[in-house]
Amino acid sequence: MTAEFPLFYCAKCNKETVYRTCEYCGAKSDLKYFCNKCKKISMMKSCCGIPTKPYNKRPININHYIRLALKRSGLQMPQLVKGVRGVWDKERLTEDFMKALLRAKNDVFVNKDGTVRYDIIETVCTHFRCSEIGLSIEKAKKLGYTKDIEGSALENQNQVLELLPQDVILPDCKEWHDASASDFLLRVCSFIDDELRFFYNLPPFFNFKVKDDLIGIHIISLAPHTSAGIVSRVIGFSKTQGMYAHPYLHAACRRNADGDELGIILLLDALLNFSRKFLPDHRGTRTMDAPLVLSVKLDPMEVDSEAFNVDVVDHYPLEFYEAAVNCKMPAEFTGIKRVNDLLNKPEQFEGLKFTHDTSTMNQGPYVSAYKTLESMDDKMQSQIGLAMKLKGVDATDVARLVIEKHFLKDLKGNLRKYSRQGFRCVNCNEKYRRPPLSGKCNACGGKIVLTIAEGSVKKYLEACLNLGKKFKLSPYLQQDLMLLERRIEGLFGRAATKQIRLSSF
Ligand SMILES: [Zn+2]
Ligand SMILES: [Zn+2]
Ligand SMILES: [Zn+2]
Structure with a gap:
Protein backbone atom coordinates (compact mmCIF):
# COMPACT_ATOMS: atom_id res chain seq x y z
CA MET A 1 0.00 0.00 0.00
CA THR A 2 1.45 3.38 -1.02
CA ALA A 3 0.58 6.61 0.74
CA GLU A 4 2.19 9.38 2.74
CA PHE A 5 3.40 8.01 6.08
CA PRO A 6 5.40 9.57 8.92
CA LEU A 7 9.10 8.67 9.07
CA PHE A 8 9.48 7.10 12.50
CA TYR A 9 12.64 5.12 13.14
CA CYS A 10 13.73 2.90 16.03
CA ALA A 11 17.45 3.27 16.67
CA LYS A 12 17.52 0.19 18.92
CA CYS A 13 16.05 -2.20 16.33
CA ASN A 14 17.38 -0.23 13.33
CA LYS A 15 13.91 -0.39 11.79
CA GLU A 16 11.54 2.02 10.09
CA THR A 17 7.93 2.28 11.35
CA VAL A 18 4.80 4.40 10.90
CA TYR A 19 4.16 4.41 14.65
CA ARG A 20 5.43 6.68 17.37
CA THR A 21 6.27 3.62 19.48
CA CYS A 22 8.37 0.85 17.94
CA GLU A 23 6.17 -2.21 17.35
CA TYR A 24 9.14 -4.55 17.89
CA CYS A 25 10.63 -3.34 21.18
CA GLY A 26 8.04 -0.87 22.52
CA ALA A 27 10.57 1.97 22.78
CA LYS A 28 9.72 5.51 21.65
CA SER A 29 10.80 5.93 18.04
CA ASP A 30 12.52 9.01 16.59
CA LEU A 31 11.05 11.16 13.86
CA LYS A 32 13.16 11.54 10.71
CA TYR A 33 12.80 14.08 7.91
CA PHE A 34 12.60 13.81 4.13
CA CYS A 35 14.07 16.29 1.68
CA ASN A 36 11.92 16.81 -1.40
CA LYS A 37 14.91 17.97 -3.46
CA CYS A 38 17.67 15.42 -2.87
CA LYS A 39 15.29 12.71 -1.55
CA LYS A 40 17.55 12.08 1.48
CA ILE A 41 16.17 11.04 4.85
CA SER A 42 17.95 12.59 7.80
CA MET A 43 17.43 14.05 11.25
CA MET A 44 17.68 17.56 9.81
CA LYS A 45 14.70 19.92 9.73
CA SER A 46 16.03 21.60 6.60
CA CYS A 47 18.12 20.43 3.66
CA CYS A 48 19.18 21.84 0.26
CA GLY A 49 18.04 25.22 1.55
CA ILE A 50 14.38 24.14 1.97
CA PRO A 51 12.47 22.83 5.01
CA THR A 52 12.22 19.02 5.15
CA LYS A 53 9.03 17.05 5.89
CA PRO A 54 8.45 14.50 8.67
CA TYR A 55 6.83 12.10 6.15
CA ASN A 56 7.21 10.81 2.60
CA LYS A 57 5.16 8.88 0.04
CA ARG A 58 6.26 5.27 0.20
CA PRO A 59 4.89 1.73 0.01
CA ILE A 60 4.41 -0.04 3.33
CA ASN A 61 3.57 -3.64 4.06
CA ILE A 62 0.03 -3.21 5.38
CA ASN A 63 -0.20 -6.95 6.13
CA HIS A 64 2.57 -6.52 8.66
CA TYR A 65 0.53 -3.93 10.56
CA ILE A 66 -2.73 -5.88 10.24
CA ARG A 67 -1.15 -9.11 11.51
CA LEU A 68 0.43 -7.22 14.38
CA ALA A 69 -2.93 -5.72 15.43
CA LEU A 70 -4.72 -9.06 15.10
CA LYS A 71 -2.08 -10.78 17.19
CA ARG A 72 -2.14 -8.18 19.96
CA SER A 73 -5.95 -8.10 20.14
CA GLY A 74 -6.52 -11.82 19.61
CA LEU A 75 -9.27 -10.88 17.11
CA GLN A 76 -10.32 -12.38 13.79
CA MET A 77 -10.15 -10.04 10.80
CA PRO A 78 -13.58 -8.34 10.55
CA GLN A 79 -15.45 -8.50 7.23
CA LEU A 80 -15.09 -4.79 6.61
CA VAL A 81 -12.68 -2.26 8.09
CA LYS A 82 -13.23 1.30 6.96
CA GLY A 83 -10.33 3.66 6.52
CA VAL A 84 -9.44 6.90 4.79
CA ARG A 85 -7.76 7.47 1.43
CA GLY A 86 -5.05 9.53 3.10
CA VAL A 87 -4.46 11.88 5.99
CA TRP A 88 -3.84 15.59 5.64
CA ASP A 89 -2.46 16.70 8.97
CA LYS A 90 0.93 18.34 9.15
CA GLU A 91 2.84 15.20 10.09
CA ARG A 92 0.67 12.57 8.31
CA LEU A 93 0.25 10.78 11.63
CA THR A 94 -1.61 7.48 11.53
CA GLU A 95 -3.62 5.85 14.25
CA ASP A 96 -2.65 2.39 15.40
CA PHE A 97 -4.40 -0.07 13.11
CA MET A 98 -5.78 -1.89 16.12
CA LYS A 99 -8.13 1.01 16.84
CA ALA A 100 -9.66 0.61 13.36
CA LEU A 101 -10.08 -3.12 13.97
CA LEU A 102 -11.79 -2.55 17.31
CA ARG A 103 -14.11 0.08 15.83
CA ALA A 104 -15.07 -2.31 13.01
CA LYS A 105 -15.71 -5.05 15.55
CA ASN A 106 -18.10 -2.76 17.46
CA ASP A 107 -19.74 -1.26 14.38
CA VAL A 108 -18.76 2.36 15.04
CA PHE A 109 -17.23 4.81 12.57
CA VAL A 110 -14.43 7.25 13.11
CA ASN A 111 -14.69 11.01 12.59
CA LYS A 112 -11.82 13.03 11.14
CA ASP A 113 -10.59 14.02 14.61
CA GLY A 114 -10.36 10.43 15.89
CA THR A 115 -13.65 10.38 17.83
CA VAL A 116 -16.99 8.67 17.17
CA ARG A 117 -20.00 10.99 16.77
CA TYR A 118 -23.78 10.90 16.89
CA ASP A 119 -25.71 13.81 15.39
CA ILE A 120 -28.88 14.90 17.05
CA ILE A 121 -31.48 17.69 16.86
CA GLU A 122 -31.55 20.09 19.80
CA THR A 123 -34.76 20.36 21.80
CA VAL A 124 -35.36 22.44 24.91
CA CYS A 125 -36.49 20.99 28.21
CA THR A 126 -36.57 22.37 31.74
CA HIS A 127 -38.65 19.79 33.62
CA PHE A 128 -39.23 16.03 33.43
CA ARG A 129 -40.75 13.06 35.24
CA CYS A 130 -38.67 9.94 35.93
CA SER A 131 -41.42 7.86 34.30
CA GLU A 132 -40.99 9.74 31.01
CA ILE A 133 -37.31 8.98 30.63
CA GLY A 134 -36.98 5.52 32.16
CA LEU A 135 -35.18 6.73 35.28
CA SER A 136 -35.61 4.79 38.53
CA ILE A 137 -36.06 6.62 41.86
CA GLU A 138 -32.82 5.13 43.24
CA LYS A 139 -30.80 6.27 40.24
CA ALA A 140 -32.46 9.70 40.21
CA LYS A 141 -31.46 10.23 43.84
CA LYS A 142 -27.90 9.17 43.11
CA LEU A 143 -27.77 11.73 40.29
CA GLY A 144 -28.79 14.48 42.72
CA TYR A 145 -32.55 14.62 42.10
CA THR A 146 -33.78 14.30 45.68
CA LYS A 147 -36.67 16.80 45.68
CA ASP A 148 -39.45 17.65 43.23
CA ILE A 149 -40.33 21.21 42.15
CA GLU A 150 -42.63 21.66 45.18
CA GLY A 151 -39.76 20.75 47.49
CA SER A 152 -41.21 17.37 48.50
CA ALA A 153 -38.90 14.36 48.78
CA LEU A 154 -38.74 12.24 45.62
CA GLU A 155 -40.83 9.13 46.21
CA ASN A 156 -42.54 8.20 42.96
CA GLN A 157 -41.71 8.33 39.27
CA ASN A 158 -44.47 10.82 38.44
CA GLN A 159 -43.23 13.78 40.46
CA VAL A 160 -42.08 16.74 38.34
CA LEU A 161 -38.36 17.45 38.62
CA GLU A 162 -36.37 20.40 37.37
CA LEU A 163 -33.63 19.46 34.92
CA LEU A 164 -30.10 20.32 36.03
CA PRO A 165 -28.38 22.52 33.42
CA GLN A 166 -25.77 19.99 32.27
CA ASP A 167 -28.05 16.93 32.22
CA VAL A 168 -29.44 15.64 28.92
CA ILE A 169 -32.15 13.23 27.79
CA LEU A 170 -31.24 11.28 24.66
CA PRO A 171 -33.48 9.55 22.08
CA ASP A 172 -34.28 5.88 22.15
CA CYS A 173 -36.94 5.74 19.47
CA LYS A 174 -37.22 2.31 17.91
CA GLU A 175 -40.09 3.61 15.73
CA TRP A 176 -37.64 5.80 13.81
CA HIS A 177 -35.33 3.89 11.51
CA ASP A 178 -32.17 5.70 12.60
CA ALA A 179 -30.21 3.76 15.16
CA SER A 180 -31.15 4.95 18.64
CA ALA A 181 -28.65 6.95 20.70
CA SER A 182 -28.70 4.28 23.42
CA ASP A 183 -27.67 1.53 20.97
CA PHE A 184 -25.00 3.86 19.64
CA LEU A 185 -23.59 4.67 23.09
CA LEU A 186 -23.57 1.00 24.12
CA ARG A 187 -21.46 0.22 21.04
CA VAL A 188 -19.05 3.10 21.74
CA CYS A 189 -18.69 2.02 25.38
CA SER A 190 -17.93 -1.52 24.22
CA PHE A 191 -15.33 -0.15 21.78
CA ILE A 192 -13.67 1.88 24.56
CA ASP A 193 -13.62 -1.18 26.83
CA ASP A 194 -11.96 -3.22 24.04
CA GLU A 195 -9.47 -0.44 23.47
CA LEU A 196 -8.55 -0.30 27.16
CA ARG A 197 -8.24 -4.06 27.36
CA PHE A 198 -6.34 -4.84 24.15
CA PHE A 199 -4.58 -1.61 23.30
CA TYR A 200 -3.67 -0.19 26.69
CA ASN A 201 -3.66 -3.46 28.69
CA LEU A 202 -5.97 -1.92 31.28
CA PRO A 203 -9.18 -3.20 32.85
CA PRO A 204 -12.38 -2.21 30.98
CA PHE A 205 -14.11 0.90 32.32
CA PHE A 206 -17.78 0.48 31.47
CA ASN A 207 -18.73 -3.21 31.23
CA PHE A 208 -22.23 -2.15 30.09
CA LYS A 209 -24.87 -4.61 28.96
CA VAL A 210 -28.20 -2.76 28.85
CA LYS A 211 -29.53 0.74 28.20
CA ASP A 212 -30.03 1.39 31.90
CA ASP A 213 -26.26 1.10 32.49
CA LEU A 214 -25.77 4.25 30.40
CA ILE A 215 -27.53 6.49 32.90
CA GLY A 216 -25.00 8.82 34.53
CA ILE A 217 -22.29 8.62 31.84
CA HIS A 218 -20.57 11.75 30.60
CA ILE A 219 -20.59 12.95 27.01
CA ILE A 220 -19.41 16.05 25.17
CA SER A 221 -22.00 18.17 23.34
CA LEU A 222 -20.52 20.03 20.40
CA ALA A 223 -22.31 22.27 17.88
CA PRO A 224 -21.21 22.23 14.22
CA HIS A 225 -18.79 24.97 13.10
CA THR A 226 -17.68 25.57 16.69
CA SER A 227 -14.71 24.27 18.63
CA ALA A 228 -15.93 24.44 22.23
CA GLY A 229 -17.61 21.34 23.63
CA ILE A 230 -19.38 21.12 26.96
CA VAL A 231 -19.41 18.14 29.29
CA SER A 232 -22.95 16.81 29.77
CA ARG A 233 -24.45 13.92 31.71
CA VAL A 234 -26.96 11.42 30.33
CA ILE A 235 -29.89 10.94 32.74
CA GLY A 236 -32.39 9.08 30.60
CA PHE A 237 -34.00 8.36 27.25
CA SER A 238 -37.18 9.61 25.59
CA LYS A 239 -38.91 8.56 22.39
CA THR A 240 -38.30 11.90 20.70
CA GLN A 241 -35.53 11.78 18.09
CA GLY A 242 -33.77 14.79 19.60
CA MET A 243 -31.67 15.78 22.58
CA TYR A 244 -33.68 17.31 25.41
CA ALA A 245 -31.44 19.73 27.28
CA HIS A 246 -31.60 22.86 29.41
CA PRO A 247 -31.76 26.22 27.58
CA TYR A 248 -28.39 27.07 29.20
CA LEU A 249 -26.76 24.00 27.66
CA HIS A 250 -28.05 24.80 24.18
CA ALA A 251 -26.88 28.37 24.62
CA ALA A 252 -23.50 27.16 25.91
CA CYS A 253 -23.07 25.33 22.59
CA ARG A 254 -23.69 28.75 21.06
CA ARG A 255 -26.59 27.66 18.89
CA ASN A 256 -30.17 28.83 18.76
CA ALA A 257 -32.12 26.91 21.35
CA ASP A 258 -34.31 24.95 18.95
CA GLY A 259 -34.06 22.92 15.77
CA ASP A 260 -30.30 22.97 15.27
CA GLU A 261 -28.23 19.86 15.24
CA LEU A 262 -25.27 19.05 17.43
CA GLY A 263 -22.90 16.15 17.79
CA ILE A 264 -22.34 14.09 20.91
CA ILE A 265 -19.11 12.29 21.74
CA LEU A 266 -18.52 9.91 24.62
CA LEU A 267 -16.21 11.82 27.00
CA LEU A 268 -13.77 8.93 27.45
CA ASP A 269 -13.61 8.46 23.66
CA ALA A 270 -12.54 12.07 23.22
CA LEU A 271 -9.99 11.82 26.05
CA LEU A 272 -8.43 8.66 24.60
CA ASN A 273 -8.76 9.06 20.84
CA PHE A 274 -9.09 12.74 19.98
CA SER A 275 -6.01 14.44 18.65
CA ARG A 276 -5.67 17.92 17.29
CA LYS A 277 -2.88 16.50 15.16
CA PHE A 278 -5.33 14.41 13.10
CA LEU A 279 -7.13 17.49 11.85
CA PRO A 280 -6.32 18.50 8.27
CA ASP A 281 -3.68 21.15 7.94
CA HIS A 282 -5.81 23.53 5.89
CA ARG A 283 -6.55 27.02 7.00
CA GLY A 284 -9.88 27.23 8.82
CA THR A 285 -10.41 23.49 9.08
CA ARG A 286 -8.27 23.07 12.16
CA THR A 287 -10.59 24.94 14.46
CA MET A 288 -13.97 23.76 13.15
CA ASP A 289 -16.16 20.93 14.42
CA ALA A 290 -13.59 19.61 16.84
CA PRO A 291 -13.62 19.75 20.65
CA LEU A 292 -10.47 21.88 21.01
CA VAL A 293 -11.82 23.55 24.13
CA LEU A 294 -13.86 21.73 26.74
CA SER A 295 -16.08 23.48 29.28
CA VAL A 296 -16.46 21.35 32.37
CA LYS A 297 -18.67 23.67 34.39
CA LEU A 298 -21.48 25.68 32.86
CA ASP A 299 -21.58 29.31 33.95
CA PRO A 300 -24.85 30.97 32.85
CA MET A 301 -23.01 34.30 32.64
CA GLU A 302 -20.83 32.91 29.85
CA VAL A 303 -23.49 31.39 27.60
CA ASP A 304 -25.13 32.96 24.56
CA SER A 305 -27.45 35.72 25.75
CA GLU A 306 -30.45 34.22 23.90
CA ALA A 307 -31.07 32.06 26.97
CA PHE A 308 -31.43 35.17 29.14
CA ASN A 309 -34.77 35.94 27.48
CA VAL A 310 -36.49 32.84 28.84
CA ASP A 311 -39.47 33.89 30.98
CA VAL A 312 -39.57 32.66 34.56
CA VAL A 313 -43.31 32.34 35.19
CA ASP A 314 -45.92 29.71 36.03
CA HIS A 315 -48.65 31.76 34.32
CA TYR A 316 -48.87 34.99 32.34
CA PRO A 317 -50.72 37.76 34.25
CA LEU A 318 -53.82 39.47 32.81
CA GLU A 319 -51.80 42.71 32.45
CA PHE A 320 -49.53 40.93 29.96
CA TYR A 321 -52.46 40.06 27.66
CA GLU A 322 -53.85 43.57 28.01
CA ALA A 323 -50.49 45.04 27.06
CA ALA A 324 -50.44 42.70 24.03
CA VAL A 325 -53.91 43.83 22.94
CA ASN A 326 -52.71 47.43 23.15
CA CYS A 327 -49.66 46.59 21.00
CA LYS A 328 -47.16 47.69 23.66
CA MET A 329 -43.48 47.05 22.88
CA PRO A 330 -41.95 44.16 24.89
CA ALA A 331 -39.57 46.53 26.68
CA GLU A 332 -42.52 48.63 27.94
CA PHE A 333 -43.98 45.72 29.89
CA THR A 334 -41.77 44.85 32.84
CA GLY A 335 -44.14 42.63 34.79
CA ILE A 336 -42.45 39.34 33.81
CA LYS A 337 -39.34 37.90 35.40
CA ARG A 338 -36.74 36.59 32.95
CA VAL A 339 -33.54 34.55 33.34
CA ASN A 340 -31.69 37.81 32.82
CA ASP A 341 -32.98 38.99 36.22
CA LEU A 342 -31.59 35.91 38.00
CA LEU A 343 -28.04 35.87 36.66
CA ASN A 344 -25.28 35.64 39.26
CA LYS A 345 -27.82 34.76 41.97
CA PRO A 346 -28.43 31.29 43.43
CA GLU A 347 -31.86 31.31 41.70
CA GLN A 348 -30.19 31.14 38.29
CA PHE A 349 -29.93 27.37 38.58
CA GLU A 350 -33.40 26.47 39.81
CA GLY A 351 -36.99 27.66 39.90
CA LEU A 352 -37.40 28.37 36.18
CA LYS A 353 -41.07 27.21 36.29
CA PHE A 354 -43.38 26.40 33.37
CA THR A 355 -46.90 27.36 32.30
CA HIS A 356 -48.51 24.21 30.87
CA ASP A 357 -48.04 20.67 32.12
CA THR A 358 -48.17 17.55 29.94
CA SER A 359 -48.91 14.00 30.99
CA THR A 360 -45.88 12.65 29.12
CA MET A 361 -43.27 14.13 26.80
CA ASN A 362 -43.48 10.96 24.71
CA GLN A 363 -46.82 11.91 23.17
CA GLY A 364 -45.51 14.60 20.84
CA PRO A 365 -44.11 13.99 17.36
CA TYR A 366 -41.11 11.65 17.54
CA VAL A 367 -39.23 12.98 14.58
CA SER A 368 -38.81 16.49 13.18
CA ALA A 369 -40.71 17.00 9.92
CA TYR A 370 -37.43 18.31 8.56
CA LYS A 371 -36.17 14.71 8.62
CA THR A 372 -39.31 12.99 7.35
ZN1 LIG B 1 12.51 -1.02 18.41
ZN1 LIG C 1 18.29 17.77 0.42
ZN1 LIG D 1 -7.57 9.83 -16.11
Missing part, protein backbone atom coordinates in the same frame (compact mmCIF):
# COMPACT_ATOMS: atom_id res chain seq x y z
CA LEU A 373 -39.89 15.34 4.40
CA GLU A 374 -37.38 14.38 1.77
CA SER A 375 -37.03 17.08 -0.87
CA MET A 376 -36.25 20.72 -0.17
CA ASP A 377 -39.39 21.61 -2.08
CA ASP A 378 -41.55 19.53 0.31
CA LYS A 379 -39.89 21.15 3.31
CA MET A 380 -40.52 24.61 1.94
CA GLN A 381 -44.13 23.90 0.97
CA SER A 382 -44.81 22.62 4.49
CA GLN A 383 -43.21 25.62 6.11
CA ILE A 384 -45.19 28.06 3.98
CA GLY A 385 -48.35 25.97 4.48
CA LEU A 386 -47.94 26.17 8.24
CA ALA A 387 -47.24 29.91 8.12
CA MET A 388 -50.46 30.44 6.14
CA LYS A 389 -52.50 28.55 8.75
CA LEU A 390 -51.12 30.49 11.72
CA LYS A 391 -52.86 33.77 12.43
CA GLY A 392 -49.90 35.24 14.29
CA VAL A 393 -47.46 34.57 11.45
CA ASP A 394 -47.07 36.72 8.35
CA ALA A 395 -46.67 34.15 5.54
CA THR A 396 -45.35 36.78 3.14
CA ASP A 397 -42.57 37.57 5.55
CA VAL A 398 -41.78 33.86 5.96
CA ALA A 399 -41.51 33.54 2.16
CA ARG A 400 -39.19 36.56 2.07
CA LEU A 401 -37.01 35.14 4.85
CA VAL A 402 -36.80 31.70 3.25
CA ILE A 403 -35.64 33.27 -0.02
CA GLU A 404 -33.29 35.81 1.51
CA LYS A 405 -31.69 33.66 4.19
CA HIS A 406 -31.49 30.31 2.42
CA PHE A 407 -32.22 30.06 -1.28
CA LEU A 408 -30.69 33.29 -2.52
CA LYS A 409 -27.41 32.68 -0.70
CA ASP A 410 -27.34 29.11 -1.99
CA LEU A 411 -28.10 30.17 -5.58
CA LYS A 412 -25.52 32.94 -5.66
CA GLY A 413 -22.90 30.83 -3.92
CA ASN A 414 -23.35 27.90 -6.30
CA LEU A 415 -23.32 30.16 -9.34
CA ARG A 416 -19.99 31.62 -8.22
CA LYS A 417 -18.59 28.17 -7.45
CA TYR A 418 -19.72 26.90 -10.86
CA SER A 419 -17.62 29.41 -12.73
CA ARG A 420 -14.57 28.74 -10.56
CA GLN A 421 -14.85 24.96 -10.41
CA GLY A 422 -12.19 22.34 -11.12
CA PHE A 423 -12.38 19.37 -13.50
CA ARG A 424 -11.77 15.68 -13.07
CA CYS A 425 -11.23 12.53 -15.09
CA VAL A 426 -14.14 10.06 -15.01
CA ASN A 427 -11.67 7.20 -15.39
CA CYS A 428 -8.88 7.75 -12.87
CA ASN A 429 -10.29 10.69 -10.87
CA GLU A 430 -7.23 12.85 -11.61
CA LYS A 431 -8.07 16.46 -10.72
CA TYR A 432 -7.46 19.45 -12.97
CA ARG A 433 -7.73 23.14 -12.21
CA ARG A 434 -8.06 23.80 -15.94
CA PRO A 435 -9.09 21.16 -18.50
CA PRO A 436 -6.03 20.00 -20.58
CA LEU A 437 -5.98 21.42 -24.12
CA SER A 438 -6.08 17.90 -25.56
CA GLY A 439 -9.56 17.57 -24.02
CA LYS A 440 -8.53 14.24 -22.53
CA CYS A 441 -6.97 13.17 -19.23
CA ASN A 442 -3.19 13.55 -19.34
CA ALA A 443 -2.71 10.50 -17.18
CA CYS A 444 -5.03 7.96 -18.82
CA GLY A 445 -6.76 9.60 -21.77
CA GLY A 446 -10.13 9.44 -20.02
CA LYS A 447 -13.02 11.86 -20.40
CA ILE A 448 -12.81 15.16 -18.48
CA VAL A 449 -15.94 16.29 -16.68
CA LEU A 450 -17.12 19.18 -14.49
CA THR A 451 -17.10 18.77 -10.72
CA ILE A 452 -20.23 20.90 -10.10
CA ALA A 453 -23.44 19.99 -11.89
CA GLU A 454 -25.68 22.48 -13.67
CA GLY A 455 -28.61 21.16 -11.68
CA SER A 456 -27.05 22.07 -8.35
CA VAL A 457 -26.88 25.72 -9.45
CA LYS A 458 -30.42 25.94 -10.81
CA LYS A 459 -32.24 23.76 -8.31
CA TYR A 460 -33.94 26.46 -6.21
CA LEU A 461 -34.45 29.11 -8.88
CA GLU A 462 -37.88 27.93 -10.03
CA ALA A 463 -39.17 27.67 -6.44
CA CYS A 464 -37.89 31.17 -5.59
CA LEU A 465 -39.47 32.78 -8.65
CA ASN A 466 -42.80 31.10 -7.90
CA LEU A 467 -42.73 32.16 -4.26
CA GLY A 468 -41.86 35.72 -5.22
CA LYS A 469 -44.85 35.94 -7.57
CA LYS A 470 -47.27 34.10 -5.31
CA PHE A 471 -46.64 36.35 -2.32
CA LYS A 472 -46.04 39.53 -4.34
CA LEU A 473 -42.72 40.09 -2.57
CA SER A 474 -40.97 43.46 -2.74
CA PRO A 475 -39.95 44.64 -6.25
CA TYR A 476 -36.34 44.76 -5.02
CA LEU A 477 -36.30 41.06 -4.11
CA GLN A 478 -38.21 40.04 -7.24
CA GLN A 479 -35.80 41.99 -9.44
CA ASP A 480 -32.84 40.46 -7.61
CA LEU A 481 -34.25 37.07 -8.54
CA MET A 482 -34.86 38.15 -12.14
CA LEU A 483 -31.25 39.32 -12.47
CA LEU A 484 -30.10 36.01 -11.10
CA GLU A 485 -32.30 34.18 -13.59
CA ARG A 486 -30.71 36.20 -16.41
CA ARG A 487 -27.22 35.41 -15.22
CA ILE A 488 -28.08 31.72 -15.02
CA GLU A 489 -29.64 31.82 -18.49
CA GLY A 490 -26.56 33.63 -19.76
CA LEU A 491 -24.40 30.82 -18.49
CA PHE A 492 -26.46 27.77 -19.39
CA GLY A 493 -28.69 29.10 -22.14
CA ARG A 494 -32.44 29.51 -21.97
CA ALA A 495 -34.56 26.48 -21.15
CA ALA A 496 -35.34 24.87 -24.51
CA THR A 497 -38.55 26.24 -26.05
CA LYS A 498 -40.64 23.86 -28.07
CA GLN A 499 -40.38 24.45 -31.84
CA ILE A 500 -43.64 24.14 -33.71
CA ARG A 501 -43.91 23.45 -37.45
CA LEU A 502 -45.72 26.00 -39.56
CA SER A 503 -47.94 23.23 -40.84
CA SER A 504 -49.33 22.58 -37.40
CA PHE A 505 -51.24 25.85 -37.56
